[in-house]
Amino acid sequence: MSRQLFERVALIGIGLIGSSLARALRRDSPGTKLVACARRTETLAAVRRLEIADDTTHDPAKAVEGADLVVVATPLSAYAEIGERIAPALKDGAIVTDVGSVKQAVIRDLGPHIPRGVHFVPGHPVAGTEHSGPESGFAELFRDRWCILTPLPETIPEAAARVGRMWEDCGMRVVKMSADHHDKVLAMTSHLPHLIAYTIVGTATGLEESLKSEVIEFSASGFRDFTRIAASDPVMWRDIFLNNREAVLEIVQRFTEDLTALQRAIRWGEGDKLQELFTRTRAIRRSIIEAKQA
Numbered sequence: 001m002s003r004q005l006f007e008r009v010a011l012i013g014i015g016l017i018g019s020s021l022a023r024a025l026r027r028d029s030p031g032t033k034l035v036a037c038a039r040r041t042e043t044l045a046a047v048r049r050l051e052i053a054d055d056t057t058h059d060p061a062k063a064v065e066g067a068d069l070v071v072v073a074t075p076l077s078a079y080a081e082i083g084e085r086i087a088p089a090l091k092d093g094a095i096v097t098d099v100g101s102v103k104q105a106v107i108r109d110l111g112p113h114i115p116r117g118v119h120f121v122p123g124h125p126v127a128g129t130e131h132s133g134p135e136s137g138f139a140e141l142f143r144d145r146w147c148i149l150t151p152l153p154e155t156i157p158e159a160a161a162r163v164g165r166m167w168e169d170c171g172m173r174v175v176k177m178s179a180d181h182h183d184k185v186l187a188m189t190s191h192l193p194h195l196i197a198y199t200i201v202g203t204a205t206g207l208e209e210s211l212k213s214e215v216i217e218f219s220a221s222g223f224r225d226f227t228r229i230a231a232s233d234p235v236m237w238r239d240i241f242l243n244n245r246e247a248v249l250e251i252v253q254r255f256t257e258d259l260t261a262l263q264r265a266i267r268w269g270e271g272d273k274l275q276e277l278f279t280r281t282r283a284i285r286r287s288i289i290e291a292k293q294a
Contacts, residue, residue: 005166008033010067012060012082013074014047015233016128017099019137021071022052024170027139036134037063046134061089069166072098076105076239083113092117097163099125101186101236103150103179105243111152119159122150124182125172126190130231143171144292150179187247192255194237195248197229 009025011018014036025032036053037060038044044056057063064070064086072082079100090096096114100106106122114120127145129136147167151160164174177185200223204215215223241248265273 003169004029004031005162005169006032006068008035008067009069009071010035010037010063011053012037012063012070012072012086013078014038014043014053014134015073015132016136016141017125018071018073019047019050019052019134020127020139020141021073021099021125021137021170022047023137023139024142025166026052028169035063035067043134050134052134052137060085064089064094066091067094069163070094070096072096072100072110075233075235076100076102076109076243077235079106079109080113083110087113087115090115090118093119095119095121095159095163097121097123099123101190101240102244103148103182107150107152107179119156120152121155121160121163122152122179123163123167124148124150124186125167125170126186127172128232130228132233132236140171142167145172146293147172147174148182149174149176150182151176183244183247184251187244187251191240191244191248192251194229194232195241195252196255197226198237200226201230 006029009032011022011034014022018036022034022036025034033055034053035055035057036044036047037057038047039058041058044058047053047056060082067090070086070090072079074082079098086096096110096118097120098106098110100122101124103122103124110122111120125142125145125147127142129141147164149160149164160176167174204212204223207215219227262274262277264270265277
């Protein structure tokens with residue numbers, strides 16, 4: 001059922017997530033005016049060609065003028081500058097949210113620029129593909145996925161509820177948690193898998209040419225899956241690893257210890273240990289399927 005939660009929404013950054021949200025709002029709330037902001041002229045030209053926003057601009061301050069909701073959807077490294085630029089133009093009562101993958105960094109970089117009378121609701125729609133840019137977005141991206149909100153203690157409940165209702169209208173399941181807890185959970189479920197994928201594909205690129213060409217030609221499904229993950233936006237993932245370094249390094253250390261134990265089991269022919277591990281990990285896969293996150 002369509003409902004209009006906001007009269008004017010400013011999307012600062014219009015890549016995969018921003019353009020998918022624009023499409024979902026177009027579908028579910030056709031009366032909402034959408035303003036898209038991006039640095040690159042080609043990006044804004046694509047937005048106009050795709051007709052996924054009512055107005056476009058290079059200037060974040062201009063984009064947020066009169067907006068009820070501001071969604072920051074850029075790489076994390078741009079947040080502090082964006083916060084500084086939009087602060088004077090935010091109207092009283094506006095809600096500022098975001099889609100970043102490291103919530104403590106978002107609160108650190110964007111939070112100090114939020115003026116009194118403006119509501120700050122950090123958020124993370126846990127959805128995506130390896131593609132980027134406004135052409136890659138689609139309204140169904142968020143369906144049956146989780147959106148994690150990490151509101152601050154001073155955030156009024158109604159502001160968080162309105163952001164949550166928007167993501168629910170997009171088809172998401174919304175949950176709240178602390179920023180610290182979010183960053184630890186995502187270090188395991190998202191950041192470590194991407195780090196492993198980048199490493200495996202990087203190892204393949206270092207092979208001698210004859211072997212590398214055969215690896216590509218005879219790629220099995222496992223390696224193909226890693227290459228898909230490793231094709232994700234390099235700027236976004238650079239920022240994620242640098243801004244969640246403590247949680248990522250902690251989980252990488254645990255992974256390294258587990259990998260060493262697995263290496264030892266293979267070396268010493270400990271088949272029972274290998275089978276026990278593989279049996280346990282199958283159960284995790286079944287749980288993910290049952291949770292409709294496959």
